[in-house]
Amino acid sequence: MKTIPFLLYLFIFGTLIVSCKKKEKDPVNDTSQEKVLKNISYGPDERNRMDVYLPAGRTSETTKLFIWIHGGAWMEGDKSEFANLKSSLDYYLPDYAYISVNYRLYTSSTTDHMFPDQENDIQLAVEYIQSHLNEWNISDKAVIAGASAGGHLCLLQAYKHNTNGFIKATVSYFPPTELASFYNYNWFSTYVLSTLTGGTPANLPELYSSSSPINYITSNSVPTVLFHGTNDDVVPLSQSELLLDTLQTYSVPHFHQFFTGEGHGFTTQVTIQSIQQTATFLEEYNP
Incomplete structure (x- = not known):
């Protein structure tokens, strides 16, 4: 009986290992398994990264998409904040994939x-x-959501840049919506906006206007969910009230909840309640 030469044995064994590894490394094609793709690059900057959470059993027909934009005054924050929301979102929106996005942050030392x-x-x-x-x-049934600065950015994307209709609804927590009126709210809002824009609403009216989501609402704007706390001392409730009035003027489908006593950031119980309310809204507007 002939024996397999040692070198041939090594070659066959090595080929089997490589083949197995290739199958193990397939990140997305095995839809029976949940998959998390971390720090996916979407652009040239090191901050152009996203985390992608793909549920088990996903299909291109039935699995919808929820995109989260983090807060942090456009100067700080990270996509990792999404971890605080994911378990509740999974429970109330089980038929969604999730993506949490980083973006470039303003750097005061270099402007x-x-x-x-x-x-x-x-x-x-x-x-x-x-x-x-x-x-x-x-x-392609996508929802875009965010809190604070992230809420501002998700509204801009939904109202200003959604020309192809990819975004079907938006969910915003305590967002700045009209930057000229937000500018003089307190010392912090004045500092942040003057540094981010390089000026004031008086000398940069076009930039303040073009950076304000409220100015892009029309009768065709996407359905909107809006949450704010009545005791918010960072972004005043009036910013959401302005948005709400405009949504009503243009008859845009919407739901809002202004939580009594909540500040800039909600308790766990209120956050869960807001997610439950969002899920109910999306059953109708992103079915």
């Missing part, structure tokens, strides 16, 4: 990344997401 760099990054991220829907086996 890099002033407005509208953050807005431009969200556009770039959404374009990247659209180009990978088939690869990820998810549908």
Whole structure:
């Protein structure tokens, strides 16, 4: 009986290992398994990264998409904040995939990344997401959401840049919506906006206007969910009231909840309640 030469044995064994590894490394095609793709690059900057959470059993027909934009006054924050929301979102919106997005942050020491760099990054991220829907086996029924600065950016994307209708609804927590009126709210809002824009509403009226989501609402704007706390001392409730009035003027489908006593950031119980309310709204407006 002939024996397999030692070198041939090594070659066969090595080939089997490589083949197995290739199957193990397939990140998305095995839709029976949940998959998390961390720090996916969508642009040239190191901050152009996103985390993609793909559920088990996903299909391009039935799996919808929820995009989250983090807060942090356009100067700080990270996509990792999404971890605090994911378990509740999974429970109330089980038929969704999730993406949490980073974007370039303003750097005071160098004055890099002033407005509208953050807005431009969200556009770039959404374009990247659209180009990978088939690869990820998810549908184009997309919702974009965020809190504070992230709420501002998600509203800009939904109202200003959604010309192809990819975004079907938006969910915003305590967002700045009209920057000229927000500018003089307190010392912090004045400092943040003057540094981010390089000026004031008086000497940069076009930039303040073009960076205000409220100015892009029309009768065709996407359905909107809006949450704010009555005791918010960072972004005043009046910013959401202005948005609400405009949505009503243009008869845009919407739901709002102004939580009594809540500040800039909600308790766990109120956050869960808001997610439950969002899920109910999306059953109708992103079915």
